[in-house]
Structures are given as structure tokens and as C-alpha cells.
Amino acid sequence: MIRFFYLIEKEFKHIFRDKFMPKLIFAVPIIQLLILPFAANFDVKNINLKIIDRDNSALSARLAGKLSASEYFAASYGKDSYEKEFSGIENGTIDIILEIPKGFEKGLVVSKNSQVLISVNAINGIKGGLGASYAGSIINDFSSGLFADSAAAQNSKKIEILSDYRFNPYLNSKAFIVPAILVFLISLMGGILSALNIVSEKELGTMEQMNVAPVSKTMFIASKMFPVWIIGMAVLTIGMAVSYAVYGLFPKGSFLLIYLFAAVYLTAFMAFGLIISNISSSAQQAILAFLFFIMIFLLMSGIFTPLSSMPNWAQKITLLNPVRYIVEAVRAIYLKGAGFSDLRAQFFAICAFSAILNTYAVASFKRSSS
Amino acid sequence: MNAIEVKGITKKFGDFVAVDSISFEVGTGEIFGFLGANGAGKSTAMRMLCGLLEPTSGEAKVAGFDIYKQREQIKKSIGYMSQKFSLYGDLTVAENIKFWGGLYGLTKAEIRAKEEEIVEKLEMRGWENSFVASLPMGWKQKLAFSISIMHSPKIVFLDEPTGGVDPIVRRKFWEEIYDASLRSITVFVTTHYMDEAEYCDRASIMVDGQIRALGTPAELKKKFGRADMDGVFKDLARGAQRKDA
Numbered sequence: 001m002i003r004f005f006y007l008i009e010k011e012f013k014h015i016f017r018d019k020f021m022p023k024l025i026f027a028v029p030i031i032q033l034l035i036l037p038f039a040a041n042f043d044v045k046n047i048n049l050k051i052i053d054r055d056n057s058a059l060s061a062r063l064a065g066k067l068s069a070s071e072y073f074a075a076s077y078g079k080d081s082y083e084k085e086f087s088g089i090e091n092g093t094i095d096i097i098l099e100i101p102k103g104f105e106k107g108l109v110v111s112k113n114s115q116v117l118i119s120v121n122a123i124n125g126i127k128g129g130l131g132a133s134y135a136g137s138i139i140n141d142f143s144s145g146l147f148a149d150s151a152a153a154q155n156s157k158k159i160e161i162l163s164d165y166r167f168n169p170y171l172n173s174k175a176f177i178v179p180a181i182l183v184f185l186i187s188l189m190g191g192i193l194s195a196l197n198i199v200s201e202k203e204l205g206t207m208e209q210m211n212v213a214p215v216s217k218t219m220f221i222a223s224k225m226f227p228v229w230i231i232g233m234a235v236l237t238i239g240m241a242v243s244y245a246v247y248g249l250f251p252k253g254s255f256l257l258i259y260l261f262a263a264v265y266l267t268a269f270m271a272f273g274l275i276i277s278n279i280s281s282s283a284q285q286a287i288l289a290f291l292f293f294i295m296i297f298l299l300m301s302g303i304f305t306p307l308s309s310m311p312n313w314a315q316k317i318t319l320l321n322p323v324r325y326i327v328e329a330v331r332a333i334y335l336k337g338a339g340f341s342d343l344r345a346q347f348f349a350i351c352a353f354s355a356i357l358n359t360y361a362v363a364s365f366k367r368s369s370s
Numbered sequence: 371m372n373a374i375e376v377k378g379i380t381k382k383f384g385d386f387v388a389v390d391s392i393s394f395e396v397g398t399g400e401i402f403g404f405l406g407a408n409g410a411g412k413s414t415a416m417r418m419l420c421g422l423l424e425p426t427s428g429e430a431k432v433a434g435f436d437i438y439k440q441r442e443q444i445k446k447s448i449g450y451m452s453q454k455f456s457l458y459g460d461l462t463v464a465e466n467i468k469f470w471g472g473l474y475g476l477t478k479a480e481i482r483a484k485e486e487e488i489v490e491k492l493e494m495r496g497w498e499n500s501f502v503a504s505l506p507m508g509w510k511q512k513l514a515f516s517i518s519i520m521h522s523p524k525i526v527f528l529d530e531p532t533g534g535v536d537p538i539v540r541r542k543f544w545e546e547i548y549d550a551s552l553r554s555i556t557v558f559v560t561t562h563y564m565d566e567a568e569y570c571d572r573a574s575i576m577v578d579g580q581i582r583a584l585g586t587p588a589e590l591k592k593k594f595g596r597a598d599m600d601g602v603f604k605d606l607a608r609g610a611q612r613k614d615a
Contacts, residue, residue, distance in 0.1 A: 006472035010461065017460045110430050205454030212420050212450040213529075216441060368422050368441075 003215060007223030013195075015227055029185050029235050031243045032258055036181050037174045040304060047131040048095045049073040057105035063116075063142050067098065072134045082117075096120050096131050108146065160342070167335045174247050179334040180303040182239045183265075183327050187294065190232040190266045194273025195290040197224045199280045211367045221362050223271050232266040233259070252337030258330060261343075265326040265350050267358045271357035272322075278364045297323045322353040371435060373525050373556035374419065375396045379428030381414050388414040390579035391428065396558060396572075398524075403570030404560040407607055411579040412560040413529055418490075419558070420450055420527055433524040445552050446474075449555075455532035457514050463494060466502055467517060474521035477552035488516045489614030508539035512546055519550050526550060528559040532566065544569050564600040573599070575606050582606050 015021050051064045064102035068075030078085045078097075088094030099117040101102035107114035117231040118135055210220065236259070242250045251258060273290065280286035298304075300314065301323035307315055318324045325346040340347070381389040389411045401595040406412045419422040419432050421441040423524040427472075430437045433447035457466045464485055487563060489495055492512050502510060509529060519526050532540040544566065550579040551557055559570070567573045574584040583590055583606060587599055594602045 003473055003475070006469055008467075010458065010469050012459060013465070014458070204459070205452065206456050206458060208422065208452055208454065209450065211422055212445055213386065213470075214445040214475070215473060276593035368424055 004219055008226055011223055015231070025189065025231055025235065026238065028189065029239045029318060030242055032185060033178065033239055034180055034246065036078070036184075037177050037247065040177050044127050044130040044134075046074050046133070047070055047072055047127060048088075049075040049135070050078045050088060050094045050097045051075055052078045052080075052082060052085060052099045054102045055100050059105040059108055059146070060100045060149065062140065063100065064098075066133065066142050070138055072131070080278060086119065089119065092121070092123070094121065095124075095127060096135060098135065111167065120188070147186055157226040161221075174329070175249060175335060176245055177304075178243045178249050179251075180301075180327050182236060182243065183296060183301075183323065183330055184303055185239050186232045186236050186262055186266060187269050187297070187323060189235050190228055191273040191290060191294060192287075193228045193231065194225065194270040195280075195286045196200075196274045196283055197228070198274060198277040199283050199286045200279060203283060207354045213359075217362055217365050217367060221274060221358075221365060224274065225267065228270055228273075229263075229266050232270070233262065237263050241348045249334065251334045253333035253339060257340055257343075258333050261326055261329045261333075261347065261350065264347070264354055265322065268322050268350060268354035268357050271354065271361040274361040275357065275364050278361065280361040280364070297321055300324070301327050303327055322350060322357075325349045325353075371398065372396060373400070374402075374430070374432055374558065376419070376430045377428060379418060379430050380426045381411075381418060381423065382426045389425075392581045393577075394574070394584060395572055396525075396556060396582060398556055399551060399554045401547060401557040401559065401569070401571045403567050403573035404558060404576070405562065405564070405567050405573055405603065406560075406576035407562060407610060410576040410610070412576055415576070416527055416529055416558070416560055420448065421445065436476070447524045449521070449523040449526035451518040451526070451528050451531055453533040455510055455514060456506075457502045457510065457517065457574070460501060462499045462501055463489070463505070464498040466513070467520070470517045471520055476521060484520045488513070488520070490508050494514060499588055508535050508542070511535060511539075512543060515527065515543070515546055515550075522553070523555060525556040525558060528557065530560055530562070532561065532563065537565075540566065564598070564603050567599040567603070575603060577606050577610050596613050 048068060051067065053060050064075070064077070065075055073096075082097070082099055085094070085097055089097065097117075097119040099119075101115065104114050106115070109178055116139065118132060120128045121131045159303070198207070201210065240251075240258075241254075272293070276286050276289045276293070280289060300310075300318045300321050302318070303323070307318055307324065310318070329338075329343045329346040329350075332343060336342075372395045374394075374396070377393050378391045378535070379389060380387065380391045392415060402405075404412050404416065416421065418425045419430060419437065421437060421444055424451065425437070432444050435441075435443045435447065437444065458469070461469060467488060468481050469483045471484055476484065485498070489498055492509065494513070497505070497509075502513070515526075515528070515531060518528075532543050535543070540563070547557055547559065547569070559566075561567070572584070572586050572588065573590065574581045574589075576582070583593070583602070585593070590602050591597065591599065594605050596602045596605065
């Protein structure tokens with residue numbers, strides 16, 4: 001057991017004597033948490049709306065005013081023909097064109113029925129779809145306000161849909177992305193430090209010396225993982241502090257539960273890094289292999305895109321992705337205040353990954369070649 | 371009891387026979403030179419004895435332990451130093467001594483005593499807290515050797531320990547080897563410098579994976595009618611089929 005302490009002491013010295021590593025460990029979580037939530041922003045704002053008002057009446061001006069007052073739209077008025085304005089959609093400067101035809105007011109007043117034309121640039125599907133529905137709901141609002149005082153409207157029974165967004169009432173996309181970035185951070189740190197760990201001893205030539213020393217495989221692997229584990233937990237702590245300081249995000253559930261999940265998850269993901277390190281013969285190989293896998297793991301984890309919008313076969317594949325479970329768990333703890341009993345399935349899945357990956361990490365570590 | 375006993379050990383990589391059924395014994399306390407050109411199979415043979423490589427067939431005992439079944443006991447009984455420099459450059463001299471001493475199960479008091487002894491012997495006082503990476507090559511190698519025998523192993527394996535250093539440093543390194551031998555540590559050393567072969571108690575010369583000659587330097591010189599080991603080696607190596615690796 002005392003050998004273990006000598007090994008750990010050495011590992012910590014390697015990490016903290018590196019000129020680059022300690023800076024990386026503290027700078028990466030802070031920078032990523034400051035930049036990524038703004039970059040990976042799902043809020044759709046500043047939709048470029050071009051209003052072509054051919055009616056030039058009081059009512060058409062009211063509708064245009066209502067649309068341009070909305071914070072979702074950056075509205076401008078067009079005078080040209082629809083075809084000419086449409087070139088704006090083609091070159092991407094306009095997202096939506098709203099054309100109010102001549103006779104709009106007249107139609108509304110006389111027959112209580114009128115039409116407008118909405119053309120949507122759907123190249124960015126999310127922006128286009130949301131923009132069209134925002135515009136639609138504003139126009140509906142306008143028309144129901146118009147008839148509010150009329151007897152006909154009072155008699156007709158209207159069904160209104162009231163939405164109550166639970167857990168993230170203001171639909172703040174940062175509340176959604178920040179807990180996932182915490183997971184992203186510990187995966188990146190734990191994985192990359194582990195992937196470089198054993199292979200760097202191979203490159204230095206000290207691995208051979210270690211292989212003839214009386215140290216068991218398990219102890220050696222454990223000594224490689226322990227310091228990285230501590231760093232991963234430290235990165236998580238820094239990350240949670242930054243999310244509170246910058247975004248005011250505080251887990252609704254228990255901190256301890258987040259640490260428990262992260263503690264087990266890190267052993268699983270570090271074991272994955274070590275397997276890469278065992279198989280690789282140079283740091284370059286290890287990094288390339290790690291990048292390849294982490295891209296797949298992260299894109300299929302639900303960090304950036306919801307799992308439910310993936311095709312069925314892809315959703316099945318994500319069941320084999322350990323990152324998926326921890327993202328679900330950390331999000332649920334942060335946003336819903338989920339407790340252990342809600343997340344039992346995720347916890348046992350992560351434990352299973354840890355057991356399998358660690359067993360393979362020890363097995364794939366060869367002290368003698370054949 | 372012999373320190374090393376090897377009977378017909380063979381290593382094949384696919385069709386290539388790197389070590390072709392070699393047999394020899396090394397007595398306790400002996401300095402045994404394991405000579406051969408690059409690619410003759412010296413390192414492969416040595417790596418099998420240290421437990422770094424699985425033999426294809428044959429038997430061997432190191433320090434009385436079987437190389438297939440008792441690897442852990444062998445590891446505790448041997449020291450090892452390879453041509454690749456094997457101390458941690460980002461640890462200081464003292465930290466390297468402490469780390470490897472601790473790993474081989476020395477107590478804190480023993481480690482302190484050893485550190486004192488090594489620093490004294492290598493005339494490194496004042497350098498204890500320098501990073502090993504900053505030391506000159508000759509010092510690094512002597513330090514690596516001192517550390518490889520600090521747990522008083524029965525046998526120390528040296529794989530081309532003097533590769534890439536000048537003759538004066540090599541000469542000094544051999545003084546360390548004699549010292550270890552006087553402390554009844556068996557020394558198994560591979561080299562391709564033939565002048566070093568003269569310093570060995572006995573030497574074997576490997577060509578194309580086989581041991582072609584084995585004996586004291588005096589016996590070998592007499593047998594081949596040569597004035598020095600270099601001549602003996604050239605006679606043998608001329609028949610080599612393999613090119614230098």
C-alpha cells in the first residue's frame with residue numbers, strides 16, 4: 001500500500017511540474033463556461049423580418065407596429081415588389097417576408113376576413129419555424145384584439161392555449177446547456193489526461209523500467225487514475241462555481257448527488273482514456289483516437305441536441321454512450337431537483353460502464369509482450 | 371546455485387527467429403558480457419529473462435525462479451537498466467532515489483541512507499535537488515545504474531548501459547559495475563563495444579540469434595588466435611547472415 005503513495009506522489013509531480021498542464025486545468029473550465037453557453041444559444045431572436053405594406057392603412061400600420069415591437073424580430077419596411085424583396089431571402093439577409101396586400105383593412109372591416117402572406121427562409125429550420133410561429137401568434141393576437149369589442153367575438157367560443165413551461169420557466173437555454181457543459185468539461189479533462197498518461201511513459205522509456213518493477217497492474221493503473229480523478233472533481237467544483245457566479249445557476253437538487261454521479265462517471269471515462277493510452281504507442285495516436293471517440297460520444301449524448309429528435313436507431317446507439325446518462329442526471333439534478341430515486345437507472349448504467357471499462361483497462365495493460 | 375540458467379530458449383516473431391534456442395549459465399557474482407552486433411538478438415534474449423517478453427519455447431530460471439510462473443518474485447530480485455534512459459526527468463535526483471527506493475519496498479530510513487551513499491559516491495553533492503533532465507548524460511547513466519541496484523538485487527540486467535557516451539565515461543561506468551560485483555550482485559550486461567568485453571569475467575557472442583562462442587576473454591582470444599576481443603568478434607560476425615537492424 002505504501003508503494004501506492006509513492007506512485008501517486010510521482011503522478012502529481014508530473015502534472016503540476018508541467019509548464020502547461022496546471023494552467024490548462026484551471027483555464028479550460030472557466031473559458032469554456034464563459035464562451036460555450038453564449039455560442040450554443042438556442043434562443044431565437046433577431047429574426048430579420050421584412051414588412052411590405054401595400055395597404056398603407058391604419059390597421060395595416062397597427063399590425064406592422066405590433067410585429068416590429070416584438071423582441072423576436074428585427075423588422076424593416078420594404079417598398080419594392082415581392083420578387084425583388086425575395087432576393088433578400090435568397091441571399092440570406094432576410095428570414096421572413098410579410099406582405100400585407102392592398103385591401104387588407106377593407107376586407108377586415110367589411111367581411112371581417114383578410115389575408116397576409118408570410119414567406120419563410122427555412123434554411124435554418126429552427127429559426128424559420130420558430131419565426132413563422134411567432135409571427136403567426138402575433139397576427140392571431142392582433143386579429144383577436146381587433147374583434148374583442150365586437151359582439152360576434154364575444155359570442156364565439158374561443159379556445160386559448162396557455163403554456164406553462166416547467167423546470168425552466170423562462171426557456172433560458174443557458175439553464176439547459178450549462179449543466180451539460182459541466183459534463184463536457186469533466187469528460188474532456190478526465191479523458192484526455194488519462195489518454196496521454198501511460199503513453200507518455202512509453203515515449204519517455206520509463207514504462208519499461210516500471211514493467212520490471214514489483215508493482216501490480218491494478219496498483220499501477222489506480223495510481224494513474226487517482227490524480228486525474230481529483231483534478232476532474234476540482235474542475236467540476238470550479239465549473240459549478242463559475243455557473244453560479246456568471247449565470248446564477250444553482251442545482252435545485254443535491255450537490256452531493258452531483259458529486260456522486262461525477263465520481264463514478266469519471267472512473268468510467270478515465271478508464272476509457274487509459275484503454276486508448278494502453279493501445280497507442282505514441283501521444284499523437286492517443287490524441288487522434290481520443291478525438292475520434294469523444295466527438296461521437298458528445299454529439300450523441302444530448303449535450304447539444306435533444307436525444308428525442310434523433311432517429312430511432314440513433315437513440316438506441318446512445319444507450320451505449322456513458323455520457324448520455326450523466327448528462328441526463330446532471331441536468332435533472334440542476335433543473336428539476338431530481339433525487340437519487342429518480343435517477344437510479346442512470347446511476348446503475350454509469351456503474352456498469354465503470355466496471356466494464358475498468359476491467360478492460362487493466363486487462364489491456366500489457367506488461368510483457370508476446 | 372547459478373544466478374541465471376537458460377536452456378534452449380527461443381523467440382520467434384512470425385517466421386523470424388530472433389533468438390534461436392540458446393543455453394547458458396551465469397554464476398552468482400559474475401560479470402557476464404552478452405555480446406553481439408545490433409540485431410543479433412541480445413536485447414530480445416535479455417527482455418525474456420526480465421519478464422518483458424514471452425519466450426516462444428525453452429526454459430529459464432532467474433535467481434532460482436521460473437520465468438513463466440514466478441515473474442513477480444523475479445521482479446523483486448532483479449535490477450534493470452536499459453539503453454533508453456529510464457529515470458524521470460521532471461523529478462529531482464533525490465526524488466528519483468526516493469521514488470524507486472519506495473517502489474522496491476525500502477523503508478524511509480533506508481532510502482535516506484541510500485541517497486546519502488549515492489550522492490557521496492557519484493560526487494553529486496549540491497545536485498540533489500536538480501532535475502534529472504538537467505544532468506549531463508554520463509551522470510544520468512551512473513545515477514540510473516545506482517538506482518537500479520539500490521534495493522540490492524541478486525542480479526542486475528544492463529541493456530547497452532554505455533550507449534552513446536564517450537570512452538572516459540564508459541570506463542568510469544565500468545568501475546561502478548565492478549563495485550556492484552564486489553557486493554556479490556551478478557551483472558548481466560549487453561554491449562556491442564568490444565573493449566568492454568575485456569572487462570567481463572565471461573562473455574558470450576551472439577550471431578544471428580545463436581550463441582557462437584562462450585568463455586572468459588582469455589579463453590576466447592586463445593581459441594580464435596586473436597590479440598583482442600574485437601578480433602574474435604570480427605571473425606564470428608563475418609559469417610552473419612542478418613544485416614544490422
